[in-house]
Amino acid sequence: MKKVGVAILGLGVVGGGTYKILTEHRQKYIQTHGVDISVESVLEVRKERIHALGVDESKVASNISEVCSNPEVDIIIEVMGGVEPAKSYVLAALNAGKSVVTSNKELYCKYGYELEKAAKHNHVGLFYEATCVGGVPVIRALLDNLQGNKITSLIGIINGTTNYILTKMTNDGKSYGEVIKEAQALGYAEADPTSDVDGYDATYKLSILSSICFNKKIPYTEIYREGITNISPVDIAYGKKLGYVIKLLAIGKDSEKGVEVRVHPSFVRVNHPLASVNDSYNAVYITGDSVGDVMLYGRGAGALPTGSAIVGDVIYCATHTQHRYSTFENTETAAPDTKFITNFQSAYYLRFLAADKAGELSKVTSVLGKYGISVAQVVQDIDGNDKEGAVNLILVTHSTRESNIKKAVAAIDKDLTETRVAAVIRVVS
């Protein structure tokens, strides 16, 4: 019987879930994989967490050196989150000849190149399936199933908190402000929700996923980012009338013209498979030149779903002797020949508050026309009057360039004194 010892750095939500899965299924893995995986060490200062899980006191280490020098430990699981001290601990583990399994998207996104270099140097494994989309098998699918494809596009709902908030806003007609408070009270959003609602978390994951998809380094700093805090129930309601659902999308595209990577709220056609991904569920919609469209769907976060991804990596590491690393050059920055497209091509949902007078719609469309923007759908809604007697004028454009929209919107704001821009939301068709 092969024996494999693991250590867990951090017994928070994900660490606790991982501990439970590993201890409860220990006999199962002996039967299925012929390997006895035991938790030989944990690093956690909060005694209540150790007691709550019933961890044997003798397995509690007092510092990272003790974990790294423990000969019983073969694999170290890092589930602390954040950059430091996680980064130093992971480097210490790799340099001590231990394979590492991590769920730390921020760390892997920002310093994955450095961690991988250390892993290669020490001939050990570095596994990170749990960094993206919880238990949904996306990273290994890209590495080991779809690697025969040229992947042209990846569209993901990869942040559970924002998807929960937008779903609630859509179903209940509530404002962002109301829903975020409820979500915080229920533990679905952090006390400081910035990383989720401003899209940082999604850019970290998109950086990791698009680097694998497009087989070149896509640093998160190159990703256009816009959060959900400005989305209003009015626009969600008008979008619904027009056949759209609002989602925070992470979009990656690769073509001969260059790479396009962006995280922002988007309207999605109601019959698109991503439109039905609700609440805290996540999904990644991948298009490859051979496979066509594939969607991978499931819980993007949580103790047990993320624990499932971690334990999957642990078992893989425990039963494979060969370590593999990135098939692209994993560096700090993008390769000099990587071209990033920032002037996106997209359709747009535009809402204007206009004076309730004849001719305002024609003035607006005339300005749009000047910038080469043609209109696909129009709604003028007197029921939506605000206090000053303005009407809501909603236009969905055909596909155009981001720069054209910016110029047209600025011109309308400046030149049409009785019309002001109330919302600009991209539309994915």
Place this chain on the structure above:
Amino acid sequence: MKKVGVAILGLGVVGGGTYKILTEHRQKYIQTHGVDISVESVLEVRKERIHALGVDESKVASNISEVCSNPEVDIIIEVMGGVEPAKSYVLAALNAGKSVVTSNKELYCKYGYELEKAAKHNHVGLFYEATCVGGVPVIRALLDNLQGNKITSLIGIINGTTNYILTKMTNDGKSYGEVIKEAQALGYAEADPTSDVDGYDATYKLSILSSICFNKKIPYTEIYREGITNISPVDIAYGKKLGYVIKLLAIGKDSEKGVEVRVHPSFVRVNHPLASVNDSYNAVYITGDSVGDVMLYGRGAGALPTGSAIVGDVIYCATHTQHRYSTFENTETAAPDTKFITNFQSAYYLRFLAADKAGELSKVTSVLGKYGISVAQVVQDIDGNDKEGAVNLILVTHSTRESNIKKAVAAIDKDLTETRVAAVIRVVS
């Protein structure tokens, strides 16, 4: 540069797609994986296929021995379909020390135990991702991502032809007879569609998938099977009114009570993720004790999607030195201690044609009550009158045992002279 030679047995739809992907992407794989994968041999008697693909004549073998004794060939791809001669060819390949990649679900389902034994004996690889659900990464997801879970349930739409037919029947209100003819004309259904429409193809795939999921051999002969040929547009329409969509589902469940495996048409609630899987798309909805619900969705068939799965296996095989085999005991029959449940628990949609008289509904529900069956939804529809002036009486039951439904339906048919059973369809909630 590592050089890996492959042979392709059969240049039909899938073999042709695989050939195209491998030849068109040869440079790409050199760049991404540092391995030069070349097609060194093909076995195909139809000259027009060889010419259509532009295969170099010198690479065309005249028999399987020539392929197996070719020292340039490391991996043999079997995409012929059917049991013989595919089985003999695959065994010859394995015994000649070649790794095999196959898309042949019938062969792998029926003789996988024998092929794996030969692969183990010869220390070579045997890969079969392409046997199930085309390019959708499901087998490796089960083997390498979700293996930390106890999988309790697998519900799949795993046959593209029947999903295309049922989608067409649902959207156009046409009969099975009309749609199958259209599908055959378009090449979406075989001239003899039995394997698809009677559910055989789905049982082969369910056997393969559920064996991996539940980590024990589930022979296809243990799978309850019912096809789609008796599904009528009337029931699809009533189902729609009640909030259901019809699908041919492959269902596997594992619990302490035993294993339940079945392929049959089912009504699915319209808000279930599987309900939106339309046309020739496939999906597998998996529930594990840690990961929760995961759905993997994509093209279940076709030259390039299936080719994507095959090429994925080829690259994996070409870049890994370690061969792994089933984690369960892969034998011809199920282990003696595997208990199969045949008296399923399910909700049911029942349609009766009843005389348009007061009291018929109460007679029907009274018989159902006698067998312990309670009713969740009722529709009595005078618009649905047939020529004889009968009414459609539709009842959706709460969950009950298959045996109760069979007895109740038989009793209604026998005892209620003015009511006859028109349809019995299981409902997945």
